[in-house]
Amino acid sequence: MASVAKIARRTFLIGAAAVAGGVAVGYWYISRPYANPLEGGLAEGEATFNPYVKIAPDNTITVIAPRAEMGQGISTTLAALVAEELDVPLDMVKVEHGPASFAYYNAALLEEGGPFPFYDQSLMAETVRGALGGVSKALGFQGTGGSSSIRDGFEKMRQAGAAARYVLVEAAARKLGVAASELSTANGAIEHKASGREVAYGEVAAAAAAIDPPATVRLKDKADWKLLGKPQPRVDMLAKVTGAPIFGIDVVLPDMLFGTVKMSPRFWTKPVEADLSKAEKMPGVVKIVALETSYGHGFGVVAENTWAAFQAADAIEVEWEAAEYPADSAAISKTLQDALASGDGSALRDDGDVDTAFADAPRERLVEAAYEVPYLAHACMEPMNATARFKDGVLEIWSPNQMPTITRYLCSEAAGIERDKVNVHTTHLGGGFGRRGEMDFSIYAALLAKEAAGRPVKVTWTREEDIRHDTYRPAAAGRFQARLGDDGLPEALDMRIASPSVIGSALRRMFPSISPLGPDRTITDGSHNQPYAISNYRVTGIAADIGIPVGFWRSVGNSYNGFFHESFMDEIATAGKTDPVELRRKLMADWPTAVKVVEKVAAMAKWGEPLPSGRAKGFAFTLSFGGWVAEVVQVADTPAGIRIEKVWIAADVGTALDPGIIEAQLVSGAVFGLSAALGQEITIAEGMVEQSNFHDFDAMRISQCPAFEVAILENAERMGGVGEIGTPPAAPALANAVFTLTGKRIRTLPLSKEVAFA
Amino acid sequence: MRLIVDGKSIEFEADPEMPLLWALRDLAGKTGPKFGCGIAACGACTVHIGGEAVRSCSLPVGQVDGEVTTIEGLAASGKLHAVQQAWLDEQVAQCGYCQAGQIMSAAALLEANPDPTDQDIDEAMNGNLCRCGTYPRIRAAIKKAAALKTAGI
Ligand code: FES
Ligand code: FES
Numbered sequence: 066m067a068s069v070a071k072i073a074r075r076t077f078l079i080g081a082a083a084v085a086g087g088v089a090v091g092y093w094y095i096s097r098p099y100a101n102p103l104e105g106g107l108a109e110g111e112a113t114f115n116p117y118v119k120i121a122p123d124n125t126i127t128v129i130a131p132r133a134e135m136g137q138g139i140s141t142t143l144a145a146l147v148a149e150e151l152d153v154p155l156d157m158v159k160v161e162h163g164p165a166s167f168a169y170y171n172a173a174l175l176e177e178g179g180p181f182p183f184y185d186q187s188l189m190a191e192t193v194r195g196a197l198g199g200v201s202k203a204l205g206f207q208g209t210g211g212s213s214s215i216r217d218g219f220e221k222m223r224q225a226g227a228a229a230r231y232v233l234v235e236a237a238a239r240k241l242g243v244a245a246s247e248l249s250t251a252n253g254a255i256e257h258k259a260s261g262r263e264v265a266y267g268e269v270a271a272a273a274a275a276i277d278p279p280a281t282v283r284l285k286d287k288a289d290w291k292l293l294g295k296p297q298p299r300v301d302m303l304a305k306v307t308g309a310p311i312f313g314i315d316v317v318l319p320d321m322l323f324g325t326v327k328m329s330p331r332f333w334t335k336p337v338e339a340d341l342s343k344a345e346k347m348p349g350v351v352k353i354v355a356l357e358t359s360y361g362h363g364f365g366v367v368a369e370n371t372w373a374a375f376q377a378a379d380a381i382e383v384e385w386e387a388a389e390y391p392a393d394s395a396a397i398s399k400t401l402q403d404a405l406a407s408g409d410g411s412a413l414r415d416d417g418d419v420d421t422a423f424a425d426a427p428r429e430r431l432v433e434a435a436y437e438v439p440y441l442a443h444a445c446m447e448p449m450n451a452t453a454r455f456k457d458g459v460l461e462i463w464s465p466n467q468m469p470t471i472t473r474y475l476c477s478e479a480a481g482i483e484r485d486k487v488n489v490h491t492t493h494l495g496g497g498f499g500r501r502g503e504m505d506f507s508i509y510a511a512l513l514a515k516e517a518a519g520r521p522v523k524v525t526w527t528r529e530e531d532i533r534h535d536t537y538r539p540a541a542a543g544r545f546q547a548r549l550g551d552d553g554l555p556e557a558l559d560m561r562i563a564s565p566s567v568i569g570s571a572l573r574r575m576f577p578s579i580s581p582l583g584p585d586r587t588i589t590d591g592s593h594n595q596p597y598a599i600s601n602y603r604v605t606g607i608a609a610d611i612g613i614p615v616g617f618w619r620s621v622g623n624s625y626n627g628f629f630h631e632s633f634m635d636e637i638a639t640a641g642k643t644d645p646v647e648l649r650r651k652l653m654a655d656w657p658t659a660v661k662v663v664e665k666v667a668a669m670a671k672w673g674e675p676l677p678s679g680r681a682k683g684f685a686f687t688l689s690f691g692g693w694v695a696e697v698v699q700v701a702d703t704p705a706g707i708r709i710e711k712v713w714i715a716a717d718v719g720t721a722l723d724p725g726i727i728e729a730q731l732v733s734g735a736v737f738g739l740s741a742a743l744g745q746e747i748t749i750a751e752g753m754v755e756q757s758n759f760h761d762f763d764a765m766r767i768s769q770c771p772a773f774e775v776a777i778l779e780n781a782e783r784m785g786g787v788g789e790i791g792t793p794p795a796a797p798a799l800a801n802a803v804f805t806l807t808g809k810r811i812r813t814l815p816l817s818k819e820v821a822f823a
Numbered sequence: 824m825r826l827i828v829d830g831k832s833i834e835f836e837a838d839p840e841m842p843l844l845w846a847l848r849d850l851a852g853k854t855g856p857k858f859g860c861g862i863a864a865c866g867a868c869t870v871h872i873g874g875e876a877v878r879s880c881s882l883p884v885g886q887v888d889g890e891v892t893t894i895e896g897l898a899a900s901g902k903l904h905a906v907q908q909a910w911l912d913e914q915v916a917q918c919g920y921c922q923a924g925q926i927m928s929a930a931a932l933l934e935a936n937p938d939p940t941d942q943d944i945d946e947a948m949n950g951n952l953c954r955c956g957t958y959p960r961i962r963a964a965i966k967k968a969a970a971l972k973t974a975g976i
Contacts, residue, residue, distance in 0.1 A: 136918030136955045298914065305919030306903070306910040308855030308894030312920060315854040323849060348838065371858075372838070372845040446859055446867060446920040446954045495857070495920025496954050528860045725914060729960070733917055736956025759864040759952060768945035770958035 167205020212786020
């Protein structure tokens with residue numbers, strides 16, 4: 066790794082976030098607890114113990130799971146953490162997302178923002194983690210992302226449950242006139258076994274809420290867990306199979322209007338000329354409003370129904386300014402290549418002496434390759450939308466979003482309303498994948514609501530608008546070289562990777578007054594921090610500013626670095642005549658957790674056993690968000706094209722709180738990665754995105770979906786994330802399988818540009 | 824304009840060109856069917872008309888001929904449909920947004936073909952996109968629902 070001295074000279078981009086909040090981070094500030102946001106909104110007789118638990122006199126127990134539910138099952142597992150310590154079955158609790166509040170800051174979201182690999186537990190690494198977690202706390206940064214919710218909530222949520230249980234028992238002891246130690250709890254009630262008396266939580270909730278909880282509470286031993294560690298029925302499943310109105314797009318309010326937007330198809334540009342007259346005259350149209358925001362410029366339509374709004378948006382005639390960025394995919398590719406050739410970068414990994422190792426390398430010992438991947442859209446199933454109402458000076462926003470506190474902040478800024486007059490209600494999300502950490506859809510709804518004379522407006526984007534105004538997974542290019550030793554193993558590895566900075570782009574639209582500082586570690590995330598021991602090992606990231614908005618796409622930098630690093634490892638294995646699994650076993654020997662997942666997946670997939678002709682397997686490994694994941698993909702040659710037959714996944718997440726949900730997430734992540742590898746790309750022509758809907762930006766369909774076999778391991782010392790970790794190894798495992806099947810090494814995505822898939 | 828939706832007669836005023844999906848969602852208060860693409864490419868908006876699976880985003884409301892059933896009307900007399908029960912048992916949904924459409928397509932499939940093969944499932948369900956990748960569990964749940972139906976549960 067880069068030395069501490071090198072690191073100390075750098076300022077990391079995440080530092081910019083602290084500046085953004087305008088906060089001086091001191092010990093006092095970090096340790097200051099936020100007020101309990103539930104206190105203001107309690108029902109008659111209801112009591113709250115901390116920001117996570119409410120209990121009503123009729124024993125209705127409400128748990129706040131303040132992270133966006135976008136399919137990853139977070140509401141179920143967060144509720145299970147509380148229920149475990151509260152000693153109630155999961156089906157006894159009502160789970161709510163709760164209000165936007167600083168109290169629900171996510172410390173783990175920023176913790177890994179430093180330059181250290183996840184396995185680094187040195188004092189320096191831990192100190193920086195603590196400091197960045199503190200930044201999140203000080204900013205009240207409530208967010209769902211970075212596969213961090215469980216790492217953040219594991220202690221907090223259990224403590225919330227345990228602290229509430231403690232005071233409930235205490236209150237029951239006073240009521241029954243016995244010692245607390247004589248009482249036990251189960252199923253939402255406190256029992257005095259000696260006398261056979263029982264008190265429901267609800268009966269003593271009010272009294273209990275007045276008792277101060279102790280400074281520390283003892284949490285259950287893992288061996289005593291009743292809910293955690295076992296698959297739980299998801300708390301949202303019934304709603305989702307009965308079509309309940311839980312999504313942002315389902316919000317219905319009295320007297321509601323409907324709307325949509327038509328934003329400039331050239332990013333950041335303004336209209337040169339616009340003719341609204343035709344659109345304004347269309348039946349059902351209420352108003353057309355010009356929108357100028359940090360996300361872009363364009364028009365909003367308010368109408369009597371969504372269909373009328375869509376049609377009117379279509380009828381707006383606009384000439385837009387020309388783009389100020391490279392206007393087509395060829396020019397973008399050239400920008401990336403130029404950056405690779407000459408750009409200044411920062412090496413977040415620089416072991417040994419790479420330049421010297423390559424200086425005298427004989428040709429036949431060198432492996433060299435160039436890789437490139439395109440922009441990608443998120444294409445959440447639920448198109449972007451939000452509903453807002455501005456009435457009596459108060460702005461209410463119903464938004465399927467991943468960042469409630471920043472949503473509140475930016476909507477208040479955009480609409481010119483005090484922050485404490487803005488309330489954000491977070492609905493379920495019909496997919497998020499990082500897209501819904503953005504604020505554009507909420508801001509647009511807020512601005513249209515201001516023009517709607519107090520009536521609420523539900524603003525829904527067309528799919529075309531959604532695909533063409535994403536914050537894309539950045540395009541990226543890499544040049545790699547390796548020098549092999551006598552044993553065929555790499556003695557030196559040098560990777561240069563150029564890509565636009567996601568964090569720089571996000572700052573531009575969220576906090577335009579702040580200029581990015583220092584390197585963006587996401588550019589090489591998944592390449593600079595992998596558990597491989599190579600004597601001379603350098604990974605350099607070069608930020609190539611292109612101007613197309615880029616953002617956080619499931620697994621962020623890992624999504625392409627996984628492809629780069631693990632495809633190139635496969636090339637190294639081939640050149641050095643080493644089996645790819647054997648190669649990992651040797652290079653990862655210092656990390657037993659990694660070796661165990663590699664060996665596990667190899668055993669599951671019967672790696673190394675001969676296959677019938679016309680079939681092949683590929684292997685890849687990525688450590689991302691603390692999850693150690695190895696995948697094997699098997700492909701078959703069929704008359705219709707290459708078919709992905711089977712995928713084996715072995716993943717180590719440290720502690721597996723809900724194996725059923727983790728299995729679903731690993732499969733989901735892999736399907737997401739395979740979808741991109743199979744056929745997705747966003748291309749640019751004349752400054753505009755060429756794709757527009759699922760006919761030209763599709764994803765894997767059921768007929769293409771392979772069978773999956775998943776193993777979850779728990780050897781890792783630190784707990785890892787789950788929601789994104791299945792994605793990074795999927796594309797390289799597939800590309801490596803295609804190489805073994807066809808002899809064709811494909812170094813660009815999507816693979817479908819080179820081979821046909823069934 | 825009058826439609827029978829989920830067994831109830833609903834009156835509303837609409838441009839006959841308006842897609843059934845928007846008439847259901849914005850005018851009839853039926854938000855169960857979802858908007859995903861508007862071009863019959865994702866299946867999120869699937870409803871039944873006369874027992875057939877139909878993409879409501881691409882059918883003008885003026886051309887609707889028959890009773891419409893949405894996900895909200897699938898559970899007859901308060902009991903979950905076999906497909907919904909199987910979805911619950913197999914814990915299929917992730918974000919859930921595509922699932923109303925998936926369930927409606929699966930229910931229509933099982934109505935026409937009580938014991939579908941993998942290939943039958945692929946053909947009937949290929950128009951239903953799921954960005955969360957719940958396909959393996961969808962497959963398992965359809966088989967489970969077929970068994971539940973055969974057993975008369
Ligand atoms: S919304 Fe109808 S098929 Fe996509
Ligand atoms: S469950 Fe999310 S799109 Fe299918």
